[in-house]
Amino acid sequence: MLQFGIDLGGTKTEIIVLNDKGDELLRERAPTPSTSYPAIVDTICSLVEQARDRFSQPYTLGIGIPGALSYQTGLVKNANTVCLIGNDLKGDIERRLNHPIVIANDADCLALSEATDGAGAGYPTVFAVIIGTGCGGGWVVNGQLISGPNAIAGEWGHNPLPWRDDGDSEAECYCGQKGCLETLLSGTGFRRQALVETGIDRTSVEWNRLYEAGDPVAIRVFERYHSRIARALASVINLMDPHAIVLGGGASNMTSIYQNVPALLPQWVFSDTVETPLLRSVHGDSSGVRGAAWLGSQQASKQ
Ligand SMILES: [Zn+2]
CATH class of the missing domain: 3.30.420.40 (ATPase, nucleotide binding domain)
Incomplete structure (x- = not known):
């Protein structure tokens, strides 16, 4: 077949x-x-x-x-x-x-692909997210894509950012709510939030280039971005404790996420240690x- x-x-x-x-x-x-x-x-x-x-x-x-x-x-x-x-x-x-x-x-397809023969292969449970133009997610258990009665399993992007502080803006989301993860973590969300913080309008790709060149303003922007991703993923780990988290979409090419976010997770995960690997999608x-x-x-x- x-x-x-x-x-x-x-x-x-x-x-x-x-x-x-x-x-x-x-x-x-x-x-x-x-x-x-x-x-x-x-x-x-x-x-x-x-x-x-x-x-x-x-x-x-x-x-x-x-x-x-x-x-x-x-x-x-x-x-x-x-x-x-x-x-x-x-x-x-x-x-x-x-x-x-x-x-x-499409986020469910990413999750199933990576759990089947990608970065999440061999892990009993895989939570996969696309951080790009949007902020979708999918959830696979023992190789099976999970789908609930509302067809929204894994859709973390329209939950609010947890452990919010004064620096996290609460922009209106197209879904009708305010302050959704998508408004802060997606490519457009990153750009808008960086503009709020610095007064400078640049794409996330441009900011990333500056960050890798050691620009101090870009480093501060990314420190806050990494914190937001860590808080968002910590709430997923607390709820579902996936064996692996796989990142796809444009943000998956930002290597600083894999270098910095795992060390931030223990602040918010309700556990003495955090063993959850944060993996880059294999099939891109x-x-x-x-x-x-x-x-x-x-x-x-x-x-
Ligand atoms: Zn929303």
């Missing part, structure tokens, strides 16, 4: 085909027509049809999307590619392909599409 995975991103749609061992047999991408729902369905199905014709073998299909499916309606919700919202993406694709599919959030930008492929095979094995 082959495993097809699709990663529907804001600018590109990618397909991967894996064999049972996780070897990559095919990878192709196409631009995402992000303002047209029918064109998105057509793009996904065309990629699958081409792969199906090429291999002519039984396959499973998983799709990672920047959002989730409502359990109540089956329709897309919480998607930042807004033309997806309220549409029956699963049904429309299944009808066209005449084949069952599984859809999951490919984690989403690989996780989508594993998702389809996982679902098939349950049936």
